[in-house]
Amino acid sequence: xxxxxxxxxxxxxxxxxxxxxxxxxxxxxxxxxxxxxxxxxxxxxxxxxxxxxxxxxxxxxxxxxxxxxxxxxxxxxxxxxxxxxxxxxxxxxxxxxxxxxxxxxxxxxxxxxxxxxxxxxxxxxxxxxxxxxxxxxxxxxxxxxxxxxxxxxxxxxxxxxxxxxxxxxxxxxxxxxxxxxxxxxxxxxxxxxxxxxxxxxxxxxxxxxxxxxxxxxxxxxxxxxxxxxxxxxxxxxx
Numbered sequence: 601x602x603x604x605x606x607x608x609x610x611x612x613x614x615x616x617x618x619x620x621x622x623x624x625x626x627x628x629x630x631x632x633x634x635x636x637x638x639x640x641x642x643x644x645x646x647x648x649x650x651x652x653x654x655x656x657x658x659x660x661x662x663x664x665x666x667x668x669x670x671x672x673x674x675x676x677x678x679x680x681x682x683x684x685x686x687x688x689x690x691x692x693x694x695x696x697x698x699x700x701x702x703x704x705x706x707x708x709x710x711x712x713x714x715x716x717x718x719x720x721x722x723x724x725x726x727x728x729x730x731x732x733x734x735x736x737x738x739x740x741x742x743x744x745x746x747x748x749x750x751x752x753x754x755x756x757x758x759x760x761x762x763x764x765x766x767x768x769x770x771x772x773x774x775x776x777x778x779x780x781x782x783x784x785x786x787x788x789x790x791x792x793x794x795x796x797x798x799x800x801x802x803x804x805x806x807x808x809x810x811x812x813x814x815x816x817x818x819x820x821x822x823x824x825x826x827x828x829x830x831x832x833x834x835x836x837x838x
Contacts (some may be wrong), residue, residue, distance in 0.1 A: 620678045626690055627668050627677075630697060634665035637701045646711045649719055653737045653752055655705035664696045703749055707739045708754070714762040715739045722755065722771060733778050738771070748774040750781035 641658040644651075671689065676682055707715075715738065723735035734753050742756035746767070749755075757773045761767045780796060 617684055618666045620680075623683065623686055625694075626673065627672055629801060630690070630694055631665055631672070633701065633737070634661050634668065634697055634758035637661050637705060638695050640709070641705055642698065644708045644711070647716060647734060650708060650711055650715070653704055653754060654708050656752060658816065659706075661700050664693050664716075668693060685743075692798055699749075699751065699816075700778065703754065704752055707737075707754070708740060710741065711739070717756065718762055721837065725768070725772065726775065729772075731775055731779065733782060736775075736778060746770045746774055748777040750778045753778060797835055 606667055610635040636660045637656050641654050641661065644654050646654060648727060671677055671686070671693075716740035718740060719735070723740045725731075726735050735750070736755045738755045738757060740757050740759050740762050743760050745758060747756050752835060755771065755778075757771065780792070
């Protein structure tokens with residue numbers, strides 16, 4: 601009788617136990633990163649709003665750690681049919697951790713007097729202009745000009761900005777990103793709210809037409825909404 605060639609799918613294919621072990625290793629490594637980032641965030645000694653940022657970032661990491669623990673304890677994590685879904689879930693969890701690790705932690709550990717002064721200046725500008733947002737933490741360490749991370753109420757400016765007044769208008773521009781991302785959309789002027797909603801609905805229609813697979817469409821829409829609200833790891837630089 602002819603001998604059939606043994607398949608390698610069971611040991612290293614996409615649905616084999618090798619992938620399950622790889623997924624568990626990814627999750628366990630991410631859990632370790634959560635613990636490390638949380639401990640460092642809780643050790644930082646920074647004033648006022650910066651301390652609020654440290655606590656918010658720590659809560660985000662603790663939440664991700666809890667979800668990772670639940671996933672590792674779920675027998676379904678070893679179900680071959682669910683591997684693609686679990687990998688996508690891992691990426692979402694990793695993005696939450698990276699948000700704290702890449703953007704909150706390094707700035708808080710290097711927080712200086714210049715950052716305190718900029719944050720106080722931003723709070724004064726917001727109060728005088730009666731802008732209905734939480735005053736952000738402003739740090740002088742950006743390598744890509746001005747950017748904002750609305751989810752953390754965090755703004756970064758170039759290192760030379762504390763000694764210059766020319767960038768105040770750009771600082772005000774970043775307030776706008778936080779304002780648009782605020783959960784309470786009623787505080788936005790009607791024409792701004794309509795413009796943002798119209799753009800998103802157009803993007804939804806284009807995504808639906810371009811992607812026949814509903815799951816791909818949904819993940820794409822999550823990405824777009826995340827970038828708008830600052831829930832993704834990329835700061836807003838436009």
